[in-house]
Amino acid sequence: MKSLCLALFAAAMLTQVQAALVTKTISYRQGDTELRGYLAYDDSVTSDKKAPGVLVFPEWWGMSSFVKGRAGALAKLGYVAFAADMYGNGQFTSDHNKAKELASAVAGKPVMGERVQAGYDQLIKTGLVDDSKVATIGFCFGGACSQILAYSGAPLKGVVSFHGALIPASADAAKKNQAKFLILQGELDPLVPQAARTAFIKSMDEGKFDYQFLTYSGAVHAFMNPDADKARDDGLDGVGYDPEVATRAWAQMQLFFKEIFGQPS
Known part of the structure; x- marks a missing residue:
């Protein structure tokens, strides 16, 4: 018996x-536009042994080490993660004025919807994803990207928005949406004021969305990102890592x- 246990332990x-x-x-x-995304997965995942997919949308900084790290963390949990490029050529900046410029060129424009869809399509094209089990997560600007994709009617199981910009759902979006929503906000986030939260929640209720809206006491904007404190020190108000x-x-x-996927296989 001891030999058998040792053999099983060694195999594990x-x-x-x-x-x-x-x-x-x-x-x-x-x-x-050429886009450069970042794919992460465990090598046990193959085209014959697919896993749930998670599309990751970055903060307005672009393709940062933070968002790539989140993709890697998701892969370690058993998911195929793809961080989508929203700016082209894998652009990244640590300058908040440049980040605002980059985000403003995309936010609220048709190209935003086209690029979130391109990210989704590329995740599926990997051939590693069970396309009946796909979710998206986003941080800050990326939270809005996640919402936009769901509102388009993309076949998503879920949306997770971390300290994201909040976009109220239209009646048309409510009809098209297939996803459950998890919204995670900082109580003291000055970039997403109470009026924006109220309008978003109202649209969720009116559209009969399945959603959770959680608020973390004492947290400000960008609470997920360890680099947020540096951004604050560089002059970006209202942000901080927690x-x-x-x-x-x-x-x-x-x-x-x-809940939405079951345990990763």
Whole structure:
């Protein structure tokens, strides 16, 4: 019996050693614009053994190490994660004035919807994703991107928005939407004022969405991102990292995914 236990333990350890995180920069297109997303998955996932997919939309900084790290963390949880490029050429900036310029060129324009759709399409094209089990998460600007994709009628199981800009759902969006929503906001976030929250919640109620709206006491904007404090020191008001809230919010996302997907296979 002892020998059998040792053999089983050794086999389990070998499986753990063999499992590895695969990451790739993926080039794809939206119209004439070349986009460069970031794909992460466990190498146990194959076209014959697919996993749920999670599309990740970044903050207005673009393709940062933070958003790539979140994709990697999702892959370690058993998901195929793809961080979508919203600006083209994998652009990233740490300057908040430049970030505002980049986001303003996309936000609220037709190209925003086209690029969120391009990200979704590229995730599915990997051939690694069970396309009946797809969700999206987004941070700040990316939270709005996630909402836009769901409102378009994309076949999503869920949307998770971390300190995201909130876009009230139209009646048409309510008819098209297929996703459950998890909205995670900081209580003291000055970039998403109470009026915006009230309008969003009203639209969710009127559209009969299945949604959760959680508010974290004491948290401001960008509470998930460890680089938020540097951005604040560089002159961006209203932001700040909160490690305790970040841990709680990420755990809440995991519970939500277990609800909509079941346990990763």
